[in-house]
Amino acid sequence: MTSVREVTPEVDAGAVLAGAQFIDAYRIEIGTAGLDARQACVRMVLHGPRWIDALLRLRNILVTPFGLKTSGEGAPAPGGLIGLFPVVSETPERLVAGFNDHHLDFRIVVDVAGDATGRQVTSTTLVRTHNLLGRTYLTLIMPFHKLVVRSMMGSIVEPAR
Numbered sequence: 660m661t662s663v664r665e666v667t668p669e670v671d672a673g674a675v676l677a678g679a680q681f682i683d684a685y686r687i688e689i690g691t692a693g694l695d696a697r698q699a700c701v702r703m704v705l706h707g708p709r710w711i712d713a714l715l716r717l718r719n720i721l722v723t724p725f726g727l728k729t730s731g732e733g734a735p736a737p738g739g740l741i742g743l744f745p746v747v748s749e750t751p752e753r754l755v756a757g758f759n760d761h762h763l764d765f766r767i768v769v770d771v772a773g774d775a776t777g778r779q780v781t782s783t784t785l786v787r788t789h790n791l792l793g794r795t796y797l798t799l800i801m802p803f804h805k806l807v808v809r810s811m812m813g814s815i816v817e818p819a820r
Contacts, residue, residue, distance in 0.1 A: 663687045663812045665805075668783050669770075675755060676766045676785040681797060683804075684783040687812045691775060694815070696754035697741070699780045700769045703811040704742035757785075763793035780815050782808060 668684040694702075738746025744756035744767060757766035768783040784804070788794045 663809045666781065669781070670768050670783045670785070672785055675768060675783075676757075676764060676787055679766075679785040679787045681786040681788075682783065683808075684781055685808050685812055686779055686781045687815055689778045689780055689816055692778060692816070694771060694778070694780070695751040696769045696771050697746075697749060697751075699771055699815050700741050700744075700754050700756065700767075702815045703769070703782065704744060706814045761792075762790060762796055763788045780812065782812055784808065 663685050664687075666684050666686045668682045670682075670684075672679045672682055689699075738749045738754075738756075740746065741754075741756060745758050747755045747757060747766065749755070752771055754769045755766055756769075757764070764787045766785045768781075768785070770781045770783070771778060772781070773779050786797055788797055
């Protein structure tokens with residue numbers, strides 16, 4: 660499998676999620692694969708390792724008492740849903756997904772770049788917290804974040820399911 664590597668984020672955080680306090684990005688080379696941003700995001704979210712689904716189910720159980728959004732909640736998204744992520748905006752080269760909640764707002768940006776001889780996908784995560792609950796939540800999920808994103812991105816090249 661091609662390796663996923665952490666890279667310097669290249670998105671305009673102010674335009675995607677003004678006031679974001681956390682931002683990171685990961686990139687994978689996909690060779691000559693003819694994927695657009697939606698296809699890459701679908702592979703990441705819907706074809707990732709099954710253990711991530713189990714983590715999301717656990718997360719939903721744990722956050723419900725705090726009134727946080729769970730999978731599939733919230734207003735309809737202009738671009739529909741990919742898994743639990745509402746699509747906010749989309750071009751063939753970039754898909755932005757995410758939602759706002761009372762504890763934090765987050766966005767995932769999936770960019771596809773390169774030419775026919777060498778393409779790459781970059782996934783950027785941005786988070787803006789609103790209160791102590793949001794800061795605590797972000798602190799608790801950070802140990803899992805890097806592992807989850809790297810595993811999901813690996814599914815772009817080699818779908819796990």
